[in-house]
Amino acid sequence: MAKPRIAVIISSTRKTRFADKPAAWLMEQLKDHPELDFELVDLRDQNLPFFDEPASNLWMPSSDPNAVAWQEKLAGFDGFFFVVAEYNRSITGALKNALDQAYKQWVRKPFAALAYGSMGGARALEHLRLIGIELQMVPLRNAVHIGGSDFFKVFPGGGDAPISEIEENLKPSLKATLEELVWWTKATKAARG
Template structure:
């Protein structure tokens, strides 16, 4: 069986977003992963309209071609890592809309996050996990959080240092996340087939 394919989804679409910096750091760390293949997916490129279908694609096909293309992209993936910005104690509107644009393509697939913000994106990730349960996804226990002093060290809101300045604080949680993601992605990939 082929290695599970993991989509790394950048969930902020703002022009001034911070997400590109941690997303690139993550992609550099996973580029030669022995058990998983990773693909960077930017919600900016999806060009999704606000959800306006008569029903979820669980019940009837979507009519918007961009939504259908998004569903097809998700269908080819076996799990996800969301790059999660915390906006007002939750996920971005762009991410919520992207989640709503598909249903069955999320089912029975694991996900984790690289979350950031003053509190490490913990509150946003908590909301994302609840949404994931409704989408029949498997939210993982482990995640990577960039918060507090580390966030302000690498963020343009603070010192804007390179990610290498804080990666020693992130590597343990990244290893735990990838180990857990690998187990669940393989297990669920086998179960879905």
């Protein structure tokens, strides 16, 4: 039996983004997971227009081929793990747009997060969880946060150290997040089936 599939979605599309560093670390931690398969999905590669459909795809099919391709990609996943950048106390515009480009494909699927910023991306993740609730997703309680001195140690504008130098601080929350993600992925996949 195939393992449930989880998309690890990089939410920032800026050329100078920090996201690649924590995303690479996260994918290394997830590569041999015994119960879930993880695939990196970069919003840079999706070529999504700004949302301009007459309505959400909950109510009518989307007409833009890139939006439809995005929806079809999302449909193949059983859950999501967002790499969340905090921009001005919220999520990136690119992530909000990507969320708005689909609806049915998010419903009744769990999501986890690795959030970062001076405050650990906590405010952005709070917004993402509220959006997820409206999309009928299952936002997990646990998350991985890179904040404070850990963030400034690994951020290019700070110490630019490798994530491995702070990973002992991240691994307990990653373990708890993955345990929760496995449980909710199995539960929601069974219920959707």
